Amino acid sequence: HRYRIAVIPGDGIGREVVPEGLRCLRAVAEIHGFELETVEFGFACAGYWVRHGEMLPPDWREVLGGFDAIFFGAVGWPEAVPDHVSLWGSLLKFRREFDQYVNLRPVRLLRGVRGPLRDHEPGDIDFLVVRENTEGEYSSIGGQIFEGTDRETVVQETVMTRTGVDRVLRYAFELAGSRPRKHLTWATKSNGISITMPYWDERAAAMAERYPDVVADKDHIDILAAKFVLRPQQYDVVVASNLFGDILSDLGPACAGTIGIAPSANINPDRTWPSLFEPVHGSAPDIAGRGIANPVGQIWSGAMMLDHLGEPAAAARIVAAIENVLDERPEVLTPDLGGSGTTAGLGTAIAAEIGSQ
Ligand code: NAI
Ligand code: MG
Numbered sequence: 001h002r003y004r005i006a007v008i009p010g011d012g013i014g015r016e017v018v019p020e021g022l023r024c025l026r027a028v029a030e031i032h033g034f035e036l037e038t039v040e041f042g043f044a045c046a047g048y049w050v051r052h053g054e055m056l057p058p059d060w061r062e063v064l065g066g067f068d069a070i071f072f073g074a075v076g077w078p079e080a081v082p083d084h085v086s087l088w089g090s091l092l093k094f095r096r097e098f099d100q101y102v103n104l105r106p107v108r109l110l111r112g113v114r115g116p117l118r119d120h121e122p123g124d125i126d127f128l129v130v131r132e133n134t135e136g137e138y139s140s141i142g143g144q145i146f147e148g149t150d151r152e153t154v155v156q157e158t159v160m161t162r163t164g165v166d167r168v169l170r171y172a173f174e175l176a177g178s179r180p181r182k183h184l185t186w187a188t189k190s191n192g193i194s195i196t197m198p199y200w201d202e203r204a205a206a207m208a209e210r211y212p213d214v215v216a217d218k219d220h221i222d223i224l225a226a227k228f229v230l231r232p233q234q235y236d237v238v239v240a241s242n243l244f245g246d247i248l249s250d251l252g253p254a255c256a257g258t259i260g261i262a263p264s265a266n267i268n269p270d271r272t273w274p275s276l277f278e279p280v281h282g283s284a285p286d287i288a289g290r291g292i293a294n295p296v297g298q299i300w301s302g303a304m305m306l307d308h309l310g311e312p313a314a315a316a317r318i319v320a321a322i323e324n325v326l327d328e329r330p331e332v333l334t335p336d337l338g339g340s341g342t343t344a345g346l347g348t349a350i351a352a353e354i355g356s357q
Contacts (some may be wrong), residue, residue, distance in 0.1 A: 002035040003309050006067040011045045011086075012283025013293035013343075014073020020295035020347025021071065021302045024318055027351040028306070032314040038071075039178070044090035046077035055081075055089030061097065065273060069305050070094065072278035073298065077285065091278075093165055095133055098273035100266035101164065102171050103131040103245065104304070105280060107232075107252035107262075112327030113337065115257050117229065125256050127235035130172040131245025133266060135164045136196075138242045158196045160241075165203045172239035173211040179236055184208075184216045187224050187240035187248065200241060224248070229253055253280055258336045260294030261322075263301040265308060277305040295333040295347045296322055321353035 005025075009018040022038065029036050041063070042048060043056050057063065064070060072094075076086050095098065107229045109115050109125035142156035160279075169186070176184035190197035201218065208216040219227065221244045227234065228251050240248055253262035262280035279297030287293055303318035325332065325346070332349040333339025 001310075002037060003068045004066070005036055005038045005305075006064050006070045007038050007040040008044050008070060009040070009073040010090075010283060011077040012073040012077065013061065013284050013287035014045075014283050014344050016288070016291065016293050017074040017279065017295040018071070018136060018348075019296035020343060020350075021298035023347050023351045024299045024321070024354060025071075025302045025306070027354040028314045028317055031317070031355070032311060034311060034314070039067075039201070044072075044075050046086065048226060049081045049089070050058055051084065055086060056093065059235055060093075064094075065098075067274045068309060070274050070276040071302065071305060072276050074279065074281065074283040076283045079285070091276075092273065094276050095266050098266075098268055098276070099270070100268045100273070101134045101168055102265075102267040102269060103133040103249070104265045104267055105129045105131065105249040105252065106300075106304075107249075107256050109256045110261065110323045110338075112323065112325075112330075113257035113261065115255055117255055120255075121233065125232040125252075127232065127252070128175065128237050129245060129249040129252055130168065130170040130175065130237060130239040131249055132164065132242045134242075134246075135159045135161060135200065136242030158193075158241075160196050160199055162203070165200060166207065167269075169204055169207045169239060171267075172237055173207055173214055173216075176214045176216075176237040177211055181236040182214045183236035184211075184214050185235060185238045186216070186218045187221050187222070187238060187244045188218050189221050189244075191220060196241075204239075221247075228252060249280070258294060259297070259335045260334065261270040261296040263297050263298065263304055265301070265304040267308065275305075275308055277301040277308075291342045291344065292335050293343050294336050295343050296326070296350075298351055299347065317354055317357060318350075321350050321357060324357075325349045325353050 009015040076215045096153050109122050111122045137158045144154045146152050188197050190201045259281045264280050266276040268275050303315040307315040332341040332345045
């Protein structure tokens with residue numbers, strides 16, 4: 001099989017970690033006998049904005065729409081472009097206009113990585129956060145009146161549609177049903193937010209009835225955040241609205257070590273449009289250009305991409321290679337993992353491990 005991948009390195013360390021992601025993808029493609037056709041694009045970065053005054057060319061939908069997937073680094077260079085311009089001008093357009101309504105972020109404590117929390121062993125933390133990625137609290141409905149007076153008032157609405165809520169819940173229940181523990185927790189706050197969150201609960205409870213083999217429960221977001229830290233063992237699949245999911249999917253990886261290893265998938269499950277795979281982290285201007293960024297989040301995102309494309313064995317091989325190298329090769333670890341290695345050194349070691357398994 002042959003897959004066509006659009007590659008967008010973006011800014012800062014995005015440009016340093018994407019080549020390592022590609023190195024590992026090529027290593028695994030050779031072993032599993034599929035071909036990757038990659039086309040690299042130089043938009044969605046600060047340099048493009050400086051030249052064109054836009055983050056993307058006007059025909060970006062046609063340019064990217066025909067690819068099987070998008071492999072993305074990170075965007076943002078605040079010295080040259082304001083952050084809200086670079087993000088809303090590129091990544092958020094991809095998510096919304098390609099209807100990538102699931103943001104899937106695995107949280108796993110890998111062998112060889114020390115989490116910030118004492119007592120947790122590899123295996124204790126192994127769950128998936130499913131974040132609603134297109135509606136909810138992130139709406140642009142609202143406004144401001146009486147500006148500059150002491151009656152100044154701002155309002156912003158949360159939008160939940162039956163279609164939008166049901167489709168992300170269905171995805172999460174299907175996912176839970178496919179895992180050995182078959183356990184799903186939905187995040188809520190229906191004790192305080194009295195209209196949208198009870199609706200979310202109602203739709204989740206209705207969906208649960210259609211999946212009798214999945215053990216479903218709910219947690220209010222406040223105690224859920226506390227339990228991520230205190231008792232992460234109890235979670236398997238956690239599904240949440242846009243805002244709650246955003247917070248949980250940063251908290252989770254923080255409990256499992258460094259943000260440098262966390263991957264994510266922005267998925268259009270209907271496959272009308274390409275899905276986008278990117279590390280959780282940003283462009284890290286503070287360490288950019290020094291060759292010390294951790295490439296694992298990018299490499300693991302490549303594994304998620306292969307899973308989505310229908311190559312689960314190749315994906316599993318990449319994740320196993322990451323874990324072996326982190327556990328057995330302390331000399332190649334990057335500074336965020338407590339080592340003194342380089343981006344290319346760690347990427348090369350993982351690619352070699354892929355080839356030698
Ligand atoms: P960041 O994730 O870029 O950096 C936060 C901290 O984590 C920094 O100290 C950085 O050095 C460290 N870090 C991040 N990734 C690392 C890696 N792979 N290896 C080692 N250390 C790593 O977040 P920050 O500083 O809030 O944002 C910087 C820029 O990135 C901004 O322009 C922001 O808008 C953008 N950004 C883009 C995202 C995206 O493209 N999806 C996501 C988050 C931020
Ligand atoms: Mg976030």
